[in-house]
Amino acid sequence: MGAGASTMKRMILTSSSGVGLTYADRADMVVPLIFRFVSGPLPTSHHLDNYLKGGSFRGEPDVRWSDLVVQSPQTGRAHRELGLVWFCETCGVELIELWFDPSPNNQLQLVWILDYLRAEPYMVERLRLRLVDFDLLGADVAGLRERTVRALDVTERDFEVARMAWEAYRAPTPELCLGLLSRDFPRLPFLKPAMEELLAELPSPITGLGATEARLLELIARGHNRTRELFQPGGLLETRVYDQWELGPLLEGLASGPMPAVAGLDPKLATLAPHDARGRNAAFRRSRLLLTEFGKAVLAGREDFRSHNPIRRWWGGTLLTNERLWRWDGQSRSLVAP
Structure with missing residues (x-):
């Protein structure tokens, strides 16, 4: 939908893989979220909150949610200094679509942003989840413009699943993530496969390699x-x-x-x-x-x-060291504790 084609103001939240959506004419504003959660220590909750709250404060993250956003004809530069939620309320955004593909980092971004937005009534009422069953990275703009992508309203249960998954990944051991594999999440169908791909990056009990x-x-x-x-x-x-x-x-x-x-x-x-x-x-x-x-x-x-x-490497909230080396047995789909 073009910017001037309707009064409905649409925003898309996506990952940096979905930056092509900016030019696909499906929303008035596309917000690519930049975090990589699959390697290195996870950002603190404080850092993540400041990224979304916007404004510039000394010693706070250099990058904010608005930094990769292309200026919109309707709002000009209003987004630069406002927090994401405050911007949506101030500018009367009517629909906020979540476009996150099946790759593990995209799925982690999806559960993080759902967990963050669940406490924001204005956002909750306007959220739609798009079931993006293809890779956004490398998708051509024409394809993104024309493609039919199923949309779902976001329910309380979806927020609950997101909270559970995000907490599990941030926990100091991978045990809660293993627990997710025995559950069913039909409305977040790519979450479990992503979690299994992440668990497979833990060292093997035989070779010690992810x-x-x-x-x-x-x-x-x-x-x-x-x-x-x-x-x-x-x-x-x-x-x-x-x-x-x-x-x-x-x-x-x-x-x-x-x-x-x-x-x-x-x-x-x-x-x-x-x-x-x-x-x-x-x-x-x-x-x-x-x-x-x-x-x-x-x-x-x-x-x-x-x-x-x-070894001294982060896997979500788990710090892997030789003394605390969690391993993943891919054959039995089970964790081997240190």
């Missing part, structure tokens, strides 16, 4: 030794959990430590700052990867990578 790490080793073993073909979106790795920027640290983890599984990573990477994207990119491109003998043994299930190498 699903994406294991796939990386398999591809390197087959001779795919260039990071570009491994990391590019829609590339060989076919990872749905991590984006291309999160794969670098994962590969570095496999190539460093007392017993590396991968050799050939450019040694300059060890000296570059994490935020030096250009330098790190170039170093990754210069790398020619191959498996070490130990890496081959890990891939074959004869060695456990984590028995020989340190």
